[in-house]
Amino acid sequence: MTAAATHRGMPQRVLAGLGLVLLLVGCTNNPYRPGETAEPTYFSSFPIPPTKLDPASSYYSHEGDIIDQIYEPPFTYHFLKRPYQLVPLIAEEIPPPAYFDADGRVFEDGSGTRGWLRYADGPAGSQKSGSSG
Numbered sequence: 001m002t003a004a005a006t007h008r009g010m011p012q013r014v015l016a017g018l019g020l021v022l023l024l025v026g027c028t029n030n031p032y033r034p035g036e037t038a039e040p041t042y043f044s045s046f047p048i049p050p051t052k053l054d055p056a057s058s059y060y061s062h063e064g065d066i067i068d069q070i071y072e073p074p075f076t077y078h079f080l081k082r083p084y085q086l087v088p089l090i091a092e093e094i095p096p097p098a099y100f101d102a103d104g105r106v107f108e109d110g111s112g113t114r115g116w117l118r119y120a121d122g123p124a125g126s127q128k129s130g131s132s133g
Contacts, residue, residue: 044062044065046062047062048060048062050062050063050066051063053066053067053070055067055071055073072089072090073089073090074088074089074090074091075087075088075089075091075094076089
C-alpha cells in the first residue's frame, strides 16, 4: 500500500467517524428540548385528546388532570381525617344539607328525618320496644 492510497482513505474514515459521533450525540432517549426539564415540571401524555373540559360532564380521568389546573372546586376533603371530612377550599363555609321532595319543596323536620316518612308497625319500626302491630 502506497502513501497516496493511505492518504486517500483517510478523509473517508474521518468522515465516517465524524458521522458516527454525530449520530450517537443526536440519538438520546430524552423527548424534550434542551432547557424544558431544567425546572420541576410534570409531563404527561393522554391516550386520547380531551373531549370535554366541563367539570360537571367530563368523565375521563385524564380530563381531570387538565380540569384540576383550570377550575378550583369550592370544597375538598381533609386528606388526613378519617372518616373523610368535607372542608371549604375557596368557599367561606360549608352550607347545611337540605333535602328536597319531588316537587322541589324543602323538607323541614327538626328530627332530621323527612316529614312524610312513616315506619311500619312491628318490632323494628315501633317507637316503643316490645310493641307489635
